[in-house]
Every structure is written in C-alpha cells, then in structure tokens.
Amino acid sequence: MYGCETLGQQGGTAMRRNEEVAQLLETIAELLMLKDENPYRIRAYTTAAQNIRALSEDIEEIARQGRLDDIPGIGEALAAKIQEYLETGRLRYYEELKQEVPEVAVDLLEVPGIGPARAHRLYETLGITTISELLRAAQEHRLRDLPGFGPKVEERIAREAARLAQRTRRLLLGVALPIAEEVAALLRRHPAVEAIEPAGSLRRMKETIGDIDILVSSRQPPEVSHAFAQLPIAREVLATGPTRPSILTREGLQVDLRIVEPDCYGAALQYFTGSKEHNIALRGLAAERGWKLSEYGLFDKGGQRLASRTEEEIYQALALQWVPPELRENRGEIEAAREHRLPQLVELSQIRGDLHAHTDWSDGHDAPERMVEAAIARGYEYLAFSDHSQSLAVARGLSPEQVRKQRQLVDELNERYAPFRVLHGAEVNILPDGTLDYPDEVLELFDIVTASIHSAFELSRERMTARVLRAIEHPAVDILGHPTGRLLPSLPPYDIDLEPVLKAAAEHGVAVEINGQPDRLDLDDVWSRRATELGVPLATNSDAHSVRQLENMRYAVATARRGWVEARHVVNTRPLPDLLAWLKRRAAYR
DNA sequence: GCCGTTTTCGGCCCGACTGTTTTCAGTCG
Numbered sequence: 001m002y003g004c005e006t007l008g009q010q011g012g013t014a015m016r017r018n019e020e021v022a023q024l025l026e027t028i029a030e031l032l033m034l035k036d037e038n039p040y041r042i043r044a045y046t047t048a049a050q051n052i053r054a055l056s057e058d059i060e061e062i063a064r065q066g067r068l069d070d071i072p073g074i075g076e077a078l079a080a081k082i083q084e085y086l087e088t089g090r091l092r093y094y095e096e097l098k099q100e101v102p103e104v105a106v107d108l109l110e111v112p113g114i115g116p117a118r119a120h121r122l123y124e125t126l127g128i129t130t131i132s133e134l135l136r137a138a139q140e141h142r143l144r145d146l147p148g149f150g151p152k153v154e155e156r157i158a159r160e161a162a163r164l165a166q167r168t169r170r171l172l173l174g175v176a177l178p179i180a181e182e183v184a185a186l187l188r189r190h191p192a193v194e195a196i197e198p199a200g201s202l203r204r205m206k207e208t209i210g211d212i213d214i215l216v217s218s219r220q221p222p223e224v225s226h227a228f229a230q231l232p233i234a235r236e237v238l239a240t241g242p243t244r245p246s247i248l249t250r251e252g253l254q255v256d257l258r259i260v261e262p263d264c265y266g267a268a269l270q271y272f273t274g275s276k277e278h279n280i281a282l283r284g285l286a287a288e289r290g291w292k293l294s295e296y297g298l299f300d301k302g303g304q305r306l307a308s309r310t311e312e313e314i315y316q317a318l319a320l321q322w323v324p325p326e327l328r329e330n331r332g333e334i335e336a337a338r339e340h341r342l343p344q345l346v347e348l349s350q351i352r353g354d355l356h357a358h359t360d361w362s363d364g365h366d367a368p369e370r371m372v373e374a375a376i377a378r379g380y381e382y383l384a385f386s387d388h389s390q391s392l393a394v395a396r397g398l399s400p401e402q403v404r405k406q407r408q409l410v411d412e413l414n415e416r417y418a419p420f421r422v423l424h425g426a427e428v429n430i431l432p433d434g435t436l437d438y439p440d441e442v443l444e445l446f447d448i449v450t451a452s453i454h455s456a457f458e459l460s461r462e463r464m465t466a467r468v469l470r471a472i473e474h475p476a477v478d479i480l481g482h483p484t485g486r487l488l489p490s491l492p493p494y495d496i497d498l499e500p501v502l503k504a505a506a507e508h509g510v511a512v513e514i515n516g517q518p519d520r521l522d523l524d525d526v527w528s529r530r531a532t533e534l535g536v537p538l539a540t541n542s543d544a545h546s547v548r549q550l551e552n553m554r555y556a557v558a559t560a561r562r563g564w565v566e567a568r569h570v571v572n573t574r575p576l577p578d579l580l581a582w583l584k585r586r587a588a589y590r
Numbered sequence: 591g592c593c594g595t596t597t598t599c600g601g602c603c604c605g606a607c608t609g610t611t612t613t614c615a616g617t618c619g
Contacts, residue, residue, distance in 0.1 A: 040602050044591035075592050113608095115617050150610055200619090213619095271604090276619075283603040294604050295619095 018052050018059045021082055024094065025049035030106040031097045036120035047073040050277055053526070054331040056533050060086055105129040112160045113153060121146055135161040170208035171253065172488055174518020174555055177202060180212050183233060183255055190227045192220040194262050199272035203325045205558035207521045208489055212255045215272055217265035228257050264296045266310035271295035277330035278323075285318050285334065293318075326561040345561040346540070348554055350573045353382035355479060356427065356450055356513065356541035357550065361406055362387035363395035365546040368406075368422075372413055374547040376420050381576045384423040384448050385410065389437035391429055392454055398426070400442045407445055421576055423447040423583075427481055432456040432463075434470025436477070443476035448583055450513065452481030453494070461495040468496060472504045478583060479539050480505060482515040482522040489519075498527055502534050509585065511537040511571050514563075516556030517549075528563025537571050537582075 029045035051073045052059060062068055063086050068079035085091045101123075107130060108119040122128040125146060128137055138158035143149045180198040188196050193216055197203065200213035218224045225245040229237045238254065239246040246256045260268040271279065272295065279293075286293040290301045297308030298317050307313035315322045320337040324345055327333040336342045358364030359371055366374075368385060375383035385406070388397040398406065403426070410424040425448035429437035436443060436451060443449060451471045459467065471477055483501065484493030505512050512531055515522045520543070523531060531538055540556035542549055560570065567573040571582060 041591050117616060152609055280603055
C-alpha cells in the first residue's frame with residue numbers, strides 16, 4: 001500500500017501518472033470493499049482504474065483540457081476526485097476513508113472464503129486487521145459465533161490463513177505452461193476427450209499465473225476425471241468430482257480440470273479464459289440486446305441458445321471479431337473488435353531469427369555450433385551470438401582478444417552453414433555513466449550490438465534514465481536489452497523513466513528488446529504497446545543460455561502479442577536481407 | 591459511482607457452491 005504523500009512527489013511521465021491514478025482508485029475500491037459498500041460503486045472505481053490504464057494519452061493533459069469525464073466509466077464525481085488529486089497531490093476522500101477503515105485490513109480479502117462482508121465484520125466486531133490476528137482468532141474459536149460465520153467457515157479460514165502465511169507465489173508463465181501442456185498432451189490421447197486446452201490466465205499468456213486451469217470437452221466426464229487422477233504426473237489427488245477434478249503435480253502445482261459437454265465447449269472456453277473484466281464487458285454487450293451470456297452459451301430473451309459450440313460463434317453473434325486470448329484484458333479490445341480493427345498480432349511462425357543468445361564462450365551452456373544447429377532446426381534464417389562483455393566477470397565476459405577470435409569462428413560457421421547467417425554480436429554492459437563496456441574499435445567489429453544494464457541498479461531515476469539515453473545515442477548500439485531489469489516475481493524494475501527512453505529509441509532507430517526469459521518478459525506487455533505507439537522497433541529475443549532456452553522466444557512473442565504488437569513492429573520478423581539493411585543503416589552512423 | 595433511442599432513476603454479469611440458514615447470504619471464478 002502507499003500514501004498519497006509519496007505519490008504526489010513522484011511526478012514523472014504520462015504513463016506513470018496514469019498508473020498512479022489507477023492505483024489510487026483501486027486502493028479506494030479495496031477500502032470500499034472493507035466497508036462492505038455497494039458493489040456497483042466499488043466496481044465503478046475498478047473499471048475507472050482499468051480504463052485509465054488503457055489510455056495512451058496523458059491523464060494530466062486530459063484533465064487540463066477538462067475532458068476527464070470523456071473517459072469511459074468516469075463521471076462527474078470521479079472526474080472531480082482525479083482533478084483534485086492531480087492538482088494537489090492529495091485526495092481528501094481517500095484520506096477520510098483511511099480514517100474509517102484500516103488500510104492494512106485489505107489483506108484479509110486475500111484469504112479464500114473472506115469477501116467484503118466477512119472482512120467488514122471481522123475488523124468491525126473483533127478488530128482483526130491482519131492475517132496473523134485472523135489465524136489466532138480462528139484457532140481460538142472466536143469466529144464461529146459471528147453472524148455469517150460458523151464452525152465450517154472458521155475451520156476453512158484457519159486452514160487458508162495458515163496456508164497463506166507460507167503460500168507459493170504466482171507461477172511464472174514459463175513454468176506453468178509446459179506443465180499444463182504436458183497434462184493436456186497426455187489426456188488428449190484418451191478416447192473420451194474430444195478437445196482439451198489450457199484456459200484462464202495461462203491461455204491469455206499472462207506473465208504470472210495463479211492456477212493452472214485446463215478445459216476438456218467430453219461426453220463421458222467421469223472417465224476423463226478418472227484418467228486425470230491416474231496420470232503419472234499426479235502426486236496427489238485433491239478432488240475427484242466428475243466435472244471439476246483437481247490434482248497436485250510432482251512439482252507440487254495444483255492443476256484443475258473442468259469437463260464440459262461438447263455442445264457448450266466454446267462458451268466454456270470463452271468463459272474460463274477470461275479475463276474477468278473482459279467477460280463482464282462482453283456480458284454487458286449481450287445485455288444491451290436483452291441477451292444473456294454464461295459458460296453455457298449466449299441466449300436470447302426467450303432463453304433460446306444463439307451460440308455455444310465455438311468461441312468464434314459467440315463473438316460473431318455479438319457482432320465482434322474473434323478476440324485473441326492475449327488481448328482479453330478489457331483494454332480496448334472489445335471496441336476494436338466491434339470496429340473490425342483488431343491488430344494482426346505477431347505470430348511465432350513469423351519470427352525469422354533470434355538476436356540474443358549466449359554461447360559457452362561466456363555464460364551459455366552450449367557450444368556455438370550447437371546453438372547454430374538448433375536455430376536452423378527451428379527454421380530460423382539467422383542467429384546472433386551475444387556473449388557478455390569484458391567487465392561482467394561473473395558471466396565470463398569476453399576480452400577484446402576473445403572477441404577477435406570469436407569473429408573468426410563466426411566467419412567459419414557462416415561458411416559451413418550458409419545460407420544460414422550467424423551474426424557476430426555482443427551483449428555489452430552499459431556502465432554506470434552510460435558509456436559502453438568496449439572501446440569503439442572493438443564495438444566496430446560486431447555485426448550487431450545489444451546494450452544492457454547488469455550493474456549499479458541503485459542509481460537515481462534521473463541518473464539511470466540519463467545512463468540509458470546516452471547508450472541509445474551511441475551509434476554502435478542496435479538493440480536496448482531487457483530495458484527495466486526486473487526479475488519476476490520479486491525483483492522490481494530499476495528506477496527508470498521509460499517514456500523518454502522509448503522516444504529516443506524511436507528517434508535513433510534503436511530497437512528495444514522484449515526479452516523472453518520467463519522471469520524477465522521485459523519490456524512487459526503494457527510498455528510494448530506504448531513502444532508501438534511511439535514507433536519504436538521491437539526485437540523479440542530468447543536470451544537463450546542453452547539450446548533448450550531458444551524456446552523462450554515463444555514467451556517473448558506472447559508478451560508482444562499481449563502488447564498489441566504486429567509483425568511489422570518486430571525487426572526479427574524481417575528476412576535476412578532486410579535485417580542486414582536495417583543493421584547497415586545503423587552502422588552508417590559509426 | 592456510472593449510465594441512458596426502452597430510463598435522469600433504477601438498473602448495473604452470471605451461475606454454482608457452501609454453509610448458514612428456514613428461504614438465502616456470501617464467496618468464487
């Protein structure tokens with residue numbers, strides 16, 4: 001949580017301001033939940049926050065022009081509150097709310113089984129505001145006599161609160177997806193399974209995943225459920241019902257299966273893919289026509305089923321383009337689908353090469369030859385070696401002498417594997433002052449240079465931003481690598497103002513990386529979208545440190561897709577001659 | 591708190607499940 005005081009001092013760019021306001025509104029929504037306020041009022045705050053996040057315009061600019069209530073979901077009252085906050089850095093309504101409701105108590109809402117009503121009762125009657133207080137109260141049986149509680153609820157709360165104290169964080173997409181795909185592949189062979197697909201945030205390719213949800217279409221649910229429980233991957237069976245069985249995998253991850261009739265598979269897939277916000281908006285659209293949308297289908301006023309077998313039918317019946325799952329976040333995709341202007345999202349099959357891979361010359365595990373052969377096997381036309389630069393000792397960064405030797409090897413490999421092209425590159429450290437980790441005469445040897453930060457993460461926002469801007473301006477730099485340095489799920493981005501960085505990249509024709517390492521995904525989806533708006537070339541890269549990790553490209557592409565990125569935005573969708581022309585154009589500065 | 595060629599007031603997404611209930615509130619996805 002945060003206070004308005006700190007928020008007000010941050011200032012910063014358009015997008016950052018928008019994010020600030022969105023977070024403030026979301027916090028207010030949580031406090032209103034604790035007060036057990038009218039749910040629709042609460043939703044008004046969360047939708048307003050969402051819509052502000054989806055803006056590509058600076059909210060301060062909108063406010064200055066008095067157009068705040070043009071933003072969907074923002075009316076007179078919210079416009080006034082936002083105005084007050086932007087002008088004064090404070091919001092009195094929020095401060096009053098904090099007097100009434102202890103802000104720490106929002107943690108209670110995280111406990112499964114506790115919603116607005118019970119959370120409100122807990123702190124109002126027992127003064128409970130933290131999970132540990134809750135756990136103690138449950139263990140001492142002080143909850144069971146409260147209205148709306150009972151022995152069962154108390155027992156569940158004790159269990160969940162204890163679990164929450166030592167819970168595993170959200171899973172990385174790159175961990176969850178392979179497991180879900182393994183389960184799906186095993187079950188797909190079963191004769192009773194007609195269709196099977198991961199759903200939920202996994203299908204939307206969110207960077208982290210709460211639960212693994214897999215949807216099955218079958219006419220014989222009990223048999224599928226049984227087969228699921230028998231899977232060798234299952235360490236423990238948590239639930240065995242005919243429609244919602246659940247297991248714990250060897251890795252200790254929970255996988256929930258949902259089995260539905262083939263007749264409503266499309267409706268169920270749409271429903272279980274979410275996001276919640278997308279679905280709410282979609283149902284609103286159905287409601288405008290007097291129709292109803294549920295996991296069983298789209299129904300007209302008389303209860304007649306209009307669509308349910310496939311997702312396409314459902315979107316079509318609502319006069320929408322089918323929306324790719326990665327876009328289903330209610331960030332403008334429904335409007336775009338209505339106007340038939342959804343983006344042509346970049347696809348993995350359009351990727352012609354990987355511009356960021358390490359070999360065993362620095363901290364990679366595999367020899368250059370093996371990396372090349374694997375890239376060829378993936379159908380690529382080119383691969384850049386981008387081993388670390390000299391100062392990164394922990395990763396055995398290459399000395400200028402080694403760089404020259406590696407150049408010779410690259411030339412040999414290019415003869416041997418022609419027409420495949422190895423690009424001799426490097427991932428060059430951006431030093432704290434913004435200079436690069438090789439002298440210019442070494443930088444000139446490379447076909448392609450990616451500049452990244454691997455040290456001095458603690459610089460102030462101003463110095464960090466200036467550091468990266470200086471690197472972008474260096475004529476040798478072709479790509480800015482993992483631009484925020486975040487590591488999921490816990491290491492936040494270093495303090496950098498990305499807006500001017502992206503603008504400078506657009507100006508200098510420097511590509512910005514979408515790094516596909518599952519714990520990076522950096523740029524993220526939101527900033528990738530912003531980059532396309534600013535005309536920044538993007539590079540989806542694996543940052544592979546082994547043959548196997550070339551597979552990370554799929555996560556880079558998935559993140560790009562979530563950011564509305566099209567093939568034309570991505571330099572490594574270009575055929576080799578076009579890519580070389582782009583690199584040459586950069587080299588002309590040198 | 592928002593929104594409107596059915597409405598400026600009365601709606602606001604939907605269904606299942608659970609446990610607390612004696613007809614339904616609360617939570618979840």
